Amino acid sequence: MSRIHASTRTTVLDAAPTDRSLVRCTDLAMTYGAGNRAVVAVHSVTCMVEPGQRIAVTGPSGSGKSTLLHLMAGLVRHTSGALSWPGLGGSPAGRPGRVGVVFQGQSLLPALDVVENVQLPLLLAGADVGSARSAAVDALCLLGIGELASQLPEELSGGQAQRVAVARVLAARPRLILADEPTGQLDQDSAERVISVLLAAADELDAAVVVATHDEIVADRLAEHWRMRDGRLRPSAQDVERGNGDYR
Ligand code: ADP
Ligand code: MG
Numbered sequence: 001m002s003r004i005h006a007s008t009r010t011t012v013l014d015a016a017p018t019d020r021s022l023v024r025c026t027d028l029a030m031t032y033g034a035g036n037r038a039v040v041a042v043h044s045v046t047c048m049v050e051p052g053q054r055i056a057v058t059g060p061s062g063s064g065k066s067t068l069l070h071l072m073a074g075l076v077r078h079t080s081g082a083l084s085w086p087g088l089g090g091s092p093a094g095r096p097g098r099v100g101v102v103f104q105g106q107s108l109l110p111a112l113d114v115v116e117n118v119q120l121p122l123l124l125a126g127a128d129v130g131s132a133r134s135a136a137v138d139a140l141c142l143l144g145i146g147e148l149a150s151q152l153p154e155e156l157s158g159g160q161a162q163r164v165a166v167a168r169v170l171a172a173r174p175r176l177i178l179a180d181e182p183t184g185q186l187d188q189d190s191a192e193r194v195i196s197v198l199l200a201a202a203d204e205l206d207a208a209v210v211v212a213t214h215d216e217i218v219a220d221r222l223a224e225h226w227r228m229r230d231g232r233l234r235p236s237a238q239d240v241e242r243g244n245g246d247y248r
Pocket of ligand 2: 065
Protein backbone atom coordinates (compact mmCIF):
# COMPACT_ATOMS: atom_id res chain seq x y z
CA MET A 1 0.00 0.00 0.00
CA SER A 2 1.27 3.49 -0.86
CA ARG A 3 2.71 5.49 2.01
CA ILE A 4 4.03 8.37 -0.07
CA HIS A 5 2.23 11.05 1.91
CA ALA A 6 1.58 9.06 5.07
CA SER A 7 1.93 11.31 8.09
CA THR A 8 3.22 10.57 11.59
CA ARG A 9 -0.41 10.58 12.66
CA THR A 10 -1.12 7.71 10.29
CA THR A 11 1.76 5.64 11.61
CA VAL A 12 0.47 6.12 15.14
CA LEU A 13 -3.09 5.26 14.12
CA ASP A 14 -2.01 2.15 12.25
CA ALA A 15 -0.07 0.99 15.28
CA ALA A 16 -3.14 0.96 17.54
CA PRO A 17 -4.10 -2.72 17.71
CA THR A 18 -7.41 -2.17 19.52
CA ASP A 19 -8.74 0.33 17.00
CA ARG A 20 -12.32 -0.52 16.05
CA SER A 21 -12.66 1.85 13.06
CA LEU A 22 -13.99 -0.12 10.11
CA VAL A 23 -12.15 2.05 7.62
CA ARG A 24 -9.77 4.94 8.10
CA CYS A 25 -8.62 7.27 5.31
CA THR A 26 -5.82 9.75 5.92
CA ASP A 27 -4.94 12.37 3.30
CA LEU A 28 -6.22 9.90 0.77
CA ALA A 29 -5.99 10.77 -2.92
CA MET A 30 -6.77 8.93 -6.11
CA THR A 31 -5.88 9.97 -9.66
CA TYR A 32 -7.20 8.21 -12.76
CA GLY A 33 -4.85 8.16 -15.74
CA ALA A 34 -1.59 10.06 -16.08
CA GLY A 35 0.01 13.07 -17.76
CA ASN A 36 -2.38 15.47 -19.43
CA ARG A 37 -5.18 12.90 -19.14
CA ALA A 38 -4.90 12.65 -15.33
CA VAL A 39 -8.10 13.22 -13.38
CA VAL A 40 -7.78 13.71 -9.64
CA ALA A 41 -11.02 12.11 -8.47
CA VAL A 42 -10.32 12.23 -4.70
CA HIS A 43 -8.12 14.89 -3.05
CA SER A 44 -6.63 14.59 0.39
CA VAL A 45 -9.63 13.04 2.12
CA THR A 46 -9.41 12.24 5.82
CA CYS A 47 -12.34 10.37 7.29
CA MET A 48 -13.27 7.26 9.18
CA VAL A 49 -16.27 5.00 9.61
CA GLU A 50 -17.00 3.62 13.05
CA PRO A 51 -19.14 0.55 13.83
CA GLY A 52 -22.85 1.25 13.54
CA GLN A 53 -22.53 4.62 11.77
CA ARG A 54 -25.12 5.67 9.17
CA ILE A 55 -23.53 8.07 6.69
CA ALA A 56 -24.88 9.70 3.52
CA VAL A 57 -22.29 10.96 1.02
CA THR A 58 -23.86 13.62 -1.18
CA GLY A 59 -22.47 15.90 -3.87
CA PRO A 60 -22.80 16.63 -7.57
CA SER A 61 -22.09 14.10 -10.28
CA GLY A 62 -18.32 13.78 -10.80
CA SER A 63 -17.48 14.98 -7.27
CA GLY A 64 -15.76 11.69 -6.36
CA LYS A 65 -18.43 9.81 -4.39
CA SER A 66 -18.07 6.51 -6.27
CA THR A 67 -14.28 6.69 -6.20
CA LEU A 68 -14.28 7.29 -2.44
CA LEU A 69 -16.59 4.30 -1.88
CA HIS A 70 -14.47 2.09 -4.16
CA LEU A 71 -11.35 3.14 -2.25
CA MET A 72 -13.02 2.36 1.07
CA ALA A 73 -13.99 -1.06 -0.32
CA GLY A 74 -10.41 -1.77 -1.40
CA LEU A 75 -11.54 -2.12 -5.02
CA VAL A 76 -9.21 0.55 -6.41
CA ARG A 77 -5.77 1.54 -5.29
CA HIS A 78 -5.12 4.98 -3.83
CA THR A 79 -2.44 7.19 -5.36
CA SER A 80 -1.26 8.72 -2.09
CA GLY A 81 -2.17 8.92 1.58
CA ALA A 82 -3.07 5.99 3.80
CA LEU A 83 -6.02 3.64 3.98
CA SER A 84 -6.62 0.95 6.58
CA TRP A 85 -9.39 -1.23 7.96
CA PRO A 86 -8.35 -1.68 11.58
CA GLY A 87 -11.68 -3.13 12.73
CA LEU A 88 -12.13 -5.46 9.76
CA GLY A 89 -8.82 -7.19 9.29
CA GLY A 90 -7.38 -7.99 5.90
CA SER A 91 -8.00 -10.86 3.55
CA PRO A 92 -5.36 -12.99 1.83
CA ALA A 93 -5.80 -10.82 -1.25
CA GLY A 94 -5.02 -7.67 0.79
CA ARG A 95 -8.62 -6.46 0.69
CA PRO A 96 -10.62 -5.88 3.83
CA GLY A 97 -12.84 -8.69 5.06
CA ARG A 98 -16.59 -8.24 5.51
CA VAL A 99 -17.15 -5.20 3.32
CA GLY A 100 -20.15 -5.34 1.00
CA VAL A 101 -20.69 -3.05 -1.98
CA VAL A 102 -24.01 -2.25 -3.65
CA PHE A 103 -22.87 -0.95 -7.03
CA GLN A 104 -24.31 1.99 -8.94
CA GLY A 105 -26.76 0.82 -11.62
CA GLN A 106 -27.78 -2.65 -12.72
CA SER A 107 -25.28 -5.22 -11.44
CA LEU A 108 -27.05 -8.59 -11.55
CA LEU A 109 -25.74 -11.23 -13.94
CA PRO A 110 -28.51 -11.70 -16.53
CA ALA A 111 -27.95 -15.44 -17.09
CA LEU A 112 -28.31 -16.34 -13.41
CA ASP A 113 -31.58 -16.39 -11.49
CA VAL A 114 -32.02 -14.32 -8.34
CA VAL A 115 -30.84 -16.88 -5.80
CA GLU A 116 -27.85 -17.79 -7.99
CA ASN A 117 -26.90 -14.10 -8.22
CA VAL A 118 -27.11 -13.73 -4.44
CA GLN A 119 -25.09 -16.87 -3.68
CA LEU A 120 -22.37 -16.26 -6.28
CA PRO A 121 -20.04 -14.09 -4.10
CA LEU A 122 -20.26 -16.69 -1.33
CA LEU A 123 -19.31 -19.47 -3.75
CA LEU A 124 -16.43 -17.37 -5.06
CA ALA A 125 -15.29 -16.85 -1.47
CA GLY A 126 -15.13 -20.64 -1.01
CA ALA A 127 -18.47 -21.48 0.67
CA ASP A 128 -20.02 -24.85 -0.17
CA VAL A 129 -23.13 -24.83 -2.37
CA GLY A 130 -25.55 -25.80 0.44
CA SER A 131 -24.50 -23.09 2.87
CA ALA A 132 -24.24 -20.46 0.11
CA ARG A 133 -27.77 -21.25 -1.02
CA SER A 134 -29.17 -21.16 2.47
CA ALA A 135 -27.46 -17.80 3.24
CA ALA A 136 -28.82 -16.45 -0.06
CA VAL A 137 -32.38 -17.57 0.73
CA ASP A 138 -32.12 -16.08 4.25
CA ALA A 139 -30.94 -12.73 2.82
CA LEU A 140 -33.78 -12.66 0.27
CA CYS A 141 -36.31 -13.42 3.04
CA LEU A 142 -34.78 -10.71 5.25
CA LEU A 143 -35.52 -8.24 2.46
CA GLY A 144 -39.03 -9.61 1.90
CA ILE A 145 -38.31 -10.94 -1.60
CA GLY A 146 -37.97 -14.67 -0.97
CA GLU A 147 -40.62 -15.34 -3.62
CA LEU A 148 -38.34 -13.91 -6.34
CA ALA A 149 -35.68 -16.61 -5.88
CA SER A 150 -36.15 -18.33 -9.23
CA GLN A 151 -36.84 -15.22 -11.33
CA LEU A 152 -34.35 -13.95 -13.89
CA PRO A 153 -33.08 -10.34 -13.57
CA GLU A 154 -34.96 -9.33 -16.74
CA GLU A 155 -38.23 -10.30 -15.02
CA LEU A 156 -37.69 -7.89 -12.10
CA SER A 157 -38.75 -4.28 -11.64
CA GLY A 158 -35.98 -1.76 -10.94
CA GLY A 159 -36.85 -1.72 -7.24
CA GLN A 160 -36.85 -5.52 -7.01
CA ALA A 161 -33.49 -5.72 -8.82
CA GLN A 162 -31.94 -3.26 -6.36
CA ARG A 163 -33.33 -5.23 -3.41
CA VAL A 164 -31.70 -8.35 -4.88
CA ALA A 165 -28.41 -6.41 -5.18
CA VAL A 166 -28.77 -5.46 -1.51
CA ALA A 167 -29.53 -9.11 -0.60
CA ARG A 168 -26.37 -10.20 -2.44
CA VAL A 169 -24.35 -7.92 -0.17
CA LEU A 170 -26.17 -8.92 3.01
CA ALA A 171 -25.78 -12.66 2.40
CA ALA A 172 -22.09 -12.36 3.27
CA ARG A 173 -23.02 -10.67 6.60
CA PRO A 174 -20.79 -7.60 6.11
CA ARG A 175 -19.78 -5.30 8.98
CA LEU A 176 -19.54 -2.37 6.55
CA ILE A 177 -21.99 -1.76 3.70
CA LEU A 178 -21.02 0.72 0.98
CA ALA A 179 -23.97 1.53 -1.29
CA ASP A 180 -23.34 3.62 -4.40
CA GLU A 181 -26.53 5.40 -5.49
CA PRO A 182 -28.57 2.32 -4.58
CA THR A 183 -31.81 4.15 -5.43
CA GLY A 184 -30.48 6.14 -8.40
CA GLN A 185 -32.82 4.72 -11.02
CA LEU A 186 -35.90 4.21 -8.87
CA ASP A 187 -39.12 6.12 -8.37
CA GLN A 188 -39.57 7.67 -4.94
CA ASP A 189 -41.70 4.86 -3.46
CA SER A 190 -39.27 2.14 -4.59
CA ALA A 191 -36.31 4.25 -3.43
CA GLU A 192 -37.78 4.62 0.04
CA ARG A 193 -38.54 0.89 0.22
CA VAL A 194 -34.97 -0.02 -0.83
CA ILE A 195 -33.36 2.32 1.68
CA SER A 196 -35.72 1.11 4.42
CA VAL A 197 -34.85 -2.56 3.87
CA LEU A 198 -31.15 -1.72 3.60
CA LEU A 199 -31.17 0.13 6.92
CA ALA A 200 -33.32 -2.50 8.66
CA ALA A 201 -31.01 -5.27 7.46
CA ALA A 202 -27.95 -3.28 8.54
CA ASP A 203 -29.51 -2.96 12.02
CA GLU A 204 -30.07 -6.71 12.08
CA LEU A 205 -26.44 -7.38 11.07
CA ASP A 206 -25.06 -4.56 13.24
CA ALA A 207 -23.30 -3.19 10.14
CA ALA A 208 -22.21 0.38 9.44
CA VAL A 209 -23.66 1.92 6.27
CA VAL A 210 -22.29 4.51 3.85
CA VAL A 211 -24.67 5.53 1.05
CA ALA A 212 -23.66 7.79 -1.85
CA THR A 213 -26.81 9.50 -3.07
CA HIS A 214 -28.21 12.46 -4.96
CA ASP A 215 -31.56 12.03 -3.27
CA GLU A 216 -32.20 14.31 -0.29
CA ILE A 217 -35.00 12.08 0.97
CA VAL A 218 -32.66 9.08 0.99
CA ALA A 219 -29.86 11.15 2.58
CA ASP A 220 -32.24 12.30 5.31
CA ARG A 221 -32.73 8.68 6.38
CA LEU A 222 -29.06 8.55 7.46
CA ALA A 223 -27.89 10.24 10.64
CA GLU A 224 -24.67 11.77 9.29
CA HIS A 225 -24.04 13.67 6.10
CA TRP A 226 -20.71 14.00 4.28
CA ARG A 227 -20.66 16.33 1.31
CA MET A 228 -18.21 15.96 -1.59
CA ARG A 229 -17.23 18.63 -4.04
CA ASP A 230 -14.40 18.45 -6.60
CA GLY A 231 -12.98 15.35 -4.93
CA ARG A 232 -12.88 16.85 -1.44
CA LEU A 233 -15.01 16.16 1.58
CA ARG A 234 -16.70 19.32 2.81
CA PRO A 235 -18.37 19.71 6.16
CA SER A 236 -22.15 19.75 5.73
CA ALA A 237 -24.24 22.61 7.15
CA GLN A 238 -25.30 20.15 9.86
CA ASP A 239 -21.65 19.53 10.87
CA VAL A 240 -20.79 23.21 10.77
CA GLU A 241 -23.71 23.90 13.15
CA ARG A 242 -22.33 21.24 15.50
CA GLY A 243 -18.83 22.73 15.20
CA ASN A 244 -17.54 19.48 13.70
CA GLY A 245 -15.59 20.51 10.64
CA ASP A 246 -13.86 17.27 9.70
CA TYR A 247 -14.52 13.55 9.85
CA ARG A 248 -11.70 12.21 11.99
P1 ADP B 1 -19.37 10.66 -8.62
O1 ADP B 1 -19.61 9.26 -8.14
O2 ADP B 1 -19.53 11.70 -7.55
O3 ADP B 1 -20.18 10.98 -9.83
P2 ADP B 1 -16.81 9.65 -9.59
O4 ADP B 1 -16.03 9.13 -8.44
O5 ADP B 1 -17.50 8.66 -10.46
O6 ADP B 1 -17.83 10.78 -9.06
O7 ADP B 1 -15.85 10.50 -10.52
C1 ADP B 1 -14.95 11.48 -10.01
C2 ADP B 1 -14.12 11.99 -11.17
O8 ADP B 1 -13.31 10.94 -11.67
C3 ADP B 1 -14.93 12.51 -12.35
O9 ADP B 1 -14.24 13.60 -12.91
C4 ADP B 1 -14.94 11.32 -13.28
O10 ADP B 1 -15.08 11.75 -14.62
C5 ADP B 1 -13.56 10.71 -13.04
N1 ADP B 1 -13.55 9.25 -13.26
C6 ADP B 1 -14.32 8.33 -12.64
N2 ADP B 1 -14.03 7.09 -13.05
C7 ADP B 1 -13.02 7.23 -13.97
C8 ADP B 1 -12.27 6.31 -14.76
N3 ADP B 1 -12.48 4.99 -14.69
N4 ADP B 1 -11.33 6.82 -15.58
C9 ADP B 1 -11.09 8.15 -15.65
N5 ADP B 1 -11.76 9.08 -14.93
C10 ADP B 1 -12.72 8.62 -14.10
MG1 MG C 1 -20.99 7.85 -8.78
